[in-house]
Amino acid sequence: MYKRVQRYKERLIEGALFLSALFSIFITGGIIAVLFFETFEFFKEVSIIAFLTDTQWTPLFAEKHFGILPLFAGTFLTTVIAITVALPIGLISAIYLSEYATDRVRTMVKPALEVLAAVPTVVYGYFALLFVTPLLQKIIPDLSGFNALSPGIVMGIMIIPIISSLSEDAMHAVPMGLREGAYALGSTRLQVATRVVVPAAFSGIAASFMLGISRAVGETMIVAIAAGQQPRLTLNPLVPIATVTAYIVQVSLGDTPTGTIEYKTIFAVGISLFVVTFGLNMVSYWFKKKFMEVYE
Amino acid sequence: MAFKVKDVNAFYGEKQALKGVSFEIPAKSVTAIIGPSGCGKSTFIRCLNRMNDLVPMFSITGEILYNGTNIYSKGIDVTELRRRIGMVFQKPNPFPKSIYENAAYGLRIQGVNKRNILDKVVEGSLRKAALWDEVKDRLNSSALALSGGQQQRLCIARAIATEPEVILFDEPCSALDPIATAKIEDQITALKQYYTVVIVTHNMQQAARVSEYTGFFMMGELVEFDITRKIFTAPSNKLTEDYITGRFG
Numbered sequence: 001m002y003k004r005v006q007r008y009k010e011r012l013i014e015g016a017l018f019l020s021a022l023f024s025i026f027i028t029g030g031i032i033a034v035l036f037f038e039t040f041e042f043f044k045e046v047s048i049i050a051f052l053t054d055t056q057w058t059p060l061f062a063e064k065h066f067g068i069l070p071l072f073a074g075t076f077l078t079t080v081i082a083i084t085v086a087l088p089i090g091l092i093s094a095i096y097l098s099e100y101a102t103d104r105v106r107t108m109v110k111p112a113l114e115v116l117a118a119v120p121t122v123v124y125g126y127f128a129l130l131f132v133t134p135l136l137q138k139i140i141p142d143l144s145g146f147n148a149l150s151p152g153i154v155m156g157i158m159i160i161p162i163i164s165s166l167s168e169d170a171m172h173a174v175p176m177g178l179r180e181g182a183y184a185l186g187s188t189r190l191q192v193a194t195r196v197v198v199p200a201a202f203s204g205i206a207a208s209f210m211l212g213i214s215r216a217v218g219e220t221m222i223v224a225i226a227a228g229q230q231p232r233l234t235l236n237p238l239v240p241i242a243t244v245t246a247y248i249v250q251v252s253l254g255d256t257p258t259g260t261i262e263y264k265t266i267f268a269v270g271i272s273l274f275v276v277t278f279g280l281n282m283v284s285y286w287f288k289k290k291f292m293e294v295y296e
Numbered sequence: 297m298a299f300k301v302k303d304v305n306a307f308y309g310e311k312q313a314l315k316g317v318s319f320e321i322p323a324k325s326v327t328a329i330i331g332p333s334g335c336g337k338s339t340f341i342r343c344l345n346r347m348n349d350l351v352p353m354f355s356i357t358g359e360i361l362y363n364g365t366n367i368y369s370k371g372i373d374v375t376e377l378r379r380r381i382g383m384v385f386q387k388p389n390p391f392p393k394s395i396y397e398n399a400a401y402g403l404r405i406q407g408v409n410k411r412n413i414l415d416k417v418v419e420g421s422l423r424k425a426a427l428w429d430e431v432k433d434r435l436n437s438s439a440l441a442l443s444g445g446q447q448q449r450l451c452i453a454r455a456i457a458t459e460p461e462v463i464l465f466d467e468p469c470s471a472l473d474p475i476a477t478a479k480i481e482d483q484i485t486a487l488k489q490y491y492t493v494v495i496v497t498h499n500m501q502q503a504a505r506v507s508e509y510t511g512f513f514m515m516g517e518l519v520e521f522d523i524t525r526k527i528f529t530a531p532s533n534k535l536t537e538d539y540i541t542g543r544f545g
Binding site: 102103175177178179180181182183184185186187188191195196199200 | 345347350375377383385389390392401405451458
């Protein structure tokens with residue numbers, strides 16, 4: 001009798017655990033389903049070719065164009081700027097923390113760096129708009145008040161801890177024996193870091209790099225505030241642009257009536273963004289698998 | 297004499313690992329360091345190429361003269377020293393690179409990148425390490441795909457590629473099976489015509505097989521140092537005799 005109760009209890013718990021695991025999968029599935037459904041509605045009215053090739057994005061104007069290229073150009077531009085800032089600084093600080101810093105310095109600096117990731121992005125947005133842009137304007141007089149450069153740089157600063165922290169973890173996991181082997185052959189500290197530790201930790205570093213890109217592509221608040229919300233097919237970092245995410249914010253603010261074509265655009269744009277970040281995650285997963293070194 | 301060790305004391309923080317060690321290691325021969333676990337033999341061999349510098353809190357007093365120069369004096373270029381004194385570790389530690397790049401690493405960090413020179417040195421050192429025939433068709437595949445014994449011979453090839461004067465072996469066979477061990481021992485015997493070899497081992501038969509001189513360490517002190525045959529047949533110290541005959545350790 002007692003045993004049977006016990007068995008039911010076990011089964012009940014197992015079922016509850018299974019359901020909660022299922023729950024998050026359902027939610028994800030639900031989101032994708034909604035995205036697909038609304039996007040399908042959108043493409044009943046706008047041809048997919050126009051969506052992918054038109055060079056203007058003006059769904060909120062009287063003369064409507066639905067070319068997503070300007071939005072992706074904006075996202076691409078800010079992402080490239082952010083990564084140009086974050087990759088070298090993040091990687092160098094990871095090398096410093098892992099190979100040069102004493103334990104005391106590392107335990108102090110690493111959390112301090114991670115605080116950068118805890119700053120709300122809206123703060124970064126105003127930091128870009130009200131501090132970095134005026135500063136840059138002193139060096140580049142042509143810079144518009146809204147532009148891609150300033151939010152790109154600030155986004156890069158925000159991403160530094162993602163790259164430095166994950167890369168440092170990967171380098172820290174490289175066995176001490178490899179370092180000793182390299183030192184015993186007469187390597188300098190820099191040679192140990194660049195020729196042995198970084199290549200050995202390459203999969204982790206590449207994964208942190210891809211995660212940084214994903215974060216930049218998906219970042220919303222900074223670009224919505226400081227980049228200008230003007231879709232424009234350009235790679236000029238000095239003029240106002242709009243990114244994919246910033247456009248979604250603009251429409252979601254509430255002025256656009258539900259069910260209209262303007263409203264449906266955000267789903268089409270959203271699914272495009274989803275495809276891109278999903279692709280990046282797949283690439284990062286592939287990298288990790290392909291270059292992972294297995295140590296005993 | 298390759299090394300003259302004079303009254304060396306070594307410490308990890310407060311803990312003393314070597315106590316007043318003094319002896320001389322002859323050139324172009326194999327010297328074995330034996331002793332029970334924790335006797336300081338690994339600490340000692342890692343003093344000879346200053347690998348202990350990497351250990352936080354490590355400190356050392358006394359002198360170790362290599363070719364007449366104290367390697368712990370100021371102004372010694374440690375990277376240069378380590379290029380002349382190679383080392384093979386307890387656990388095979390090939391780099392996660394190709395077999396070729398592992399053997400070429402020492403030259404590459406010295407700025408040698410000419411393909412014909414590298415090719416020659418890689419082949420020469422792999423031959424000396426008796427690995428060439430096994431890997432010559434797959435020099436570009438990963439070194440991590442090799443067996444443990446092959447990895448260890450690759451580490452020997454890597455160490456001799458830069459033509460050091462001394463090679464230190466820190467228990468090089470403790471992670472290997474008997475067949476791989478025999479191969480490494482053949483290597484060590486073959487290497488002594490070119491190099492001064494110092495080998496730490498917990499395996500007394502191994503010391504007896506490969507070495508000409510043996511030092512017996514216990515509790516951080518050098519108990520006895522002599523010709524290997526004498527250590528194993530007629531040790532002058534009672535502790536040595538007890539250890540050799542297997543009464544402890």
